[in-house]
Amino acid sequence: xxxxxxxxxxxxxxxxxxxxFLREHLRLTGTHVGCDTSQCGACVVHVxxxxxxxxxxxxxxxxxxxxxxxxxxxxxxxxxxxxQAFKDNHGLQCGFCTPGMVMSAIDIVNRNGSDVDEATVRKxxxxxxxxxxxxxxxxxxxxxxxxxxxx
Amino acid sequence: MAENGVGASVRRKxxxxxxTGKGSYTDDLNVVGQTHAYFVRSPHAHATINSIDTAAAAxxxxxxxxxxxxxxxxxGIGPLICGVNVTSDDGEPHRAPVHSALAQGxxxxxxxxxxxxxxxxxxxxKDAAEKVEVDYGILPAVTxxxxxxxxxxxxxxxxxxxxxxxxxxxxxxxxVDAAFESAHKVSSLDLVNNRMVTNPMxxxxxxxxYNSGTEEITLHLTTQNPHVHRLVxxxxxxxxxxxKLRVVGPDVGGGFGVKIFRVLRRVGCRLGLP
Numbered sequence: 001x002x003x004x005x006x007x008x009x010x011x012x013x014x015x016x017x018x019x020x021f022l023r024e025h026l027r028l029t030g031t032h033v034g035c036d037t038s039q040c041g042a043c044v045v046h047v048x049x050x051x052x053x054x055x056x057x058x059x060x061x062x063x064x065x066x067x068x069x070x071x072x073x074x075x076x077x078x079x080x081x082x083x084q085a086f087k088d089n090h091g092l093q094c095g096f097c098t099p100g101m102v103m104s105a106i107d108i109v110n111r112n113g114s115d116v117d118e119a120t121v122r123k124x125x126x127x128x129x130x131x132x133x134x135x136x137x138x139x140x141x142x143x144x145x146x147x148x149x150x151x
Numbered sequence: 152m153a154e155n156g157v158g159a160s161v162r163r164k165x166x167x168x169x170x171t172g173k174g175s176y177t178d179d180l181n182v183v184g185q186t187h188a189y190f191v192r193s194p195h196a197h198a199t200i201n202s203i204d205t206a207a208a209a210x211x212x213x214x215x216x217x218x219x220x221x222x223x224x225x226x227g228i229g230p231l232i233c234g235v236n237v238t239s240d241d242g243e244p245h246r247a248p249v250h251s252a253l254a255q256g257x258x259x260x261x262x263x264x265x266x267x268x269x270x271x272x273x274x275x276x277k278d279a280a281e282k283v284e285v286d287y288g289i290l291p292a293v294t295x296x297x298x299x300x301x302x303x304x305x306x307x308x309x310x311x312x313x314x315x316x317x318x319x320x321x322x323x324x325x326x327v328d329a330a331f332e333s334a335h336k337v338s339s340l341d342l343v344n345n346r347m348v349t350n351p352m353x354x355x356x357x358x359x360x361y362n363s364g365t366e367e368i369t370l371h372l373t374t375q376n377p378h379v380h381r382l383v384x385x386x387x388x389x390x391x392x393x394x395k396l397r398v399v400g401p402d403v404g405g406g407f408g409v410k411i412f413r414v415l416r417r418v419g420c421r422l423g424l425p
Contacts, residue, residue: 013274029179030172032404034352042352070172083170087162095169096176096352096404131352131405 001062003028004072012059019043019054022069030070030099034129041128044100044107045069051107053127070099073106081148082106082141091141093132104128105142106149114150118143165402174402177356177373185358186215189276191266191283193258196292197307200256200265204284208268211282213275219266220253228252229388234379237317245317248308258287259307353404369397375406 001008003026010025022028022045033055034040043055046068073080079087082105092098108124109116121142122135130138153159168174205217231250238244254263266283270276291305293314298304300313307314331337358371368391374380377398385393 015274023179028172029176030174032176032353033178034354034404040352070170074171079167079170086170087166090163092166092169094352094403094405095165095174098169099172102170129352131350 001065001067003067004069014058014060016059017055018045018047018052018057018059018062018067021059022054022067028069028071032096032099034096039127039129040097041100041104042097044103044128046103046107049110051104068103070102073102080106082109082145085143085145085148086138086141089137089141089144091133091138097128097130097132101125101128101130101138105138105145108142109146109149114146116143116146121146169402176353176402176404177358177371178353180358180371180401182358182360182371186269186271187273187276189268189270189273189280190264191268191280191285193254193261193263193265193285193287195258195287195289196261196294197290197305198258199288199290200254200258201286201288203266203286205266207282207284208266208279211270211275211279213271214279215269215271217266217268217279217283218253220251220255223251223253224255227389232383232387234383237319239317240320241318243317246308246311246315248310351403351405365395366391367395367397369399371399371401373403373406374398374400375403 003022008026010021012021012025019031019033022031023033031045031054032042034042036055038053038056041053043053044051045054046052047057047062047065049066049068073083080102082102086092086098086102086105091101104125104127105121108121112120112124118139121139125135125138125142165174203219205219208214209217231252233245233247233250236244252264253267254265258265265285266280268276268280268283270279293299293305293307300315302313304314306312353373356373360369361367362369370380370384372380377400381393381396381398384390384398385396390396
């Protein structure tokens, strides 16, 4: 598979999860495991441009695919517009849910456009849980990021 | 608000690493030669433990050790202490049953820890945990706080009659009674409190290293208070003298108070050496 633009190959057990492959084999520990049951969204990555929960995706399901993790967003140290928006709007505190939030947010904008409305953002973030922020600043950040992504 | 100096809004310096996946939470750390712990938990809310057969699990691939509550007791690992003491309105201290890190004799809630399997990999530990055979004698459970203190309810802890830990009243009962007594109209309603759980996004995690040369333990822990953890694990759990025990708190994925308390149950066994 291709991970963050780099071609990767490895032998894995058939039961290995994508998140285990990313974290344990590739040491890309930015993708987190919060609940292990697909509810919290801390493990969201993109496979072929679409957000998936890597804690319930088998590594082999992503075979041959393009995988993007939180580590693959910034280019030469310059934050992706969505990362920058989270920073500017205090869209994070402890940071544990943040990688999944940012990956989901980018997918939301990709699918709904840069003028996505607040109700849609709130509805589509239901698969990502945050315990620190109360969501308000995350929604603000997604809006700001969406505008910036649209140029 | 000022733009510079006192009163100016400042940017958090940790945000860049959190936003780029470069945070360092406890489970992101690896220790050379590490093993992994996986806990066997009770599927019953209340049951006696008649026996635990760990032989098949101990013989499974990659398994380093399988420990039960009796094993911890034999090693002199003390039970979990309660860090907050409450005096009831009758002047008695709160009832504090012995809380072993791994259950001994009886489980008191679903998920109570019964055994821990330590193996070379997490997958091996999980596989072996399924081979731990626990013979439970299922007892009636209490799952309703409204009736938990009734006289005919099942008793969970012997030291806590009517399943009451303590009674901790606030305010001036006489004045409130008098106010109701003289009120023009009194309405009554039942208030039901939701169950409340402090539930940070980052689960409990610990990674320990033991240096057999210096006899020092370094414990990486998702914690809000490493100094208290060190003190308690040293003084009450006999893990190591304080000067031989170093507790490191890396980035913490939320705590909300619960990570002030020590959870020996999840820390003891990920040591570089058993």
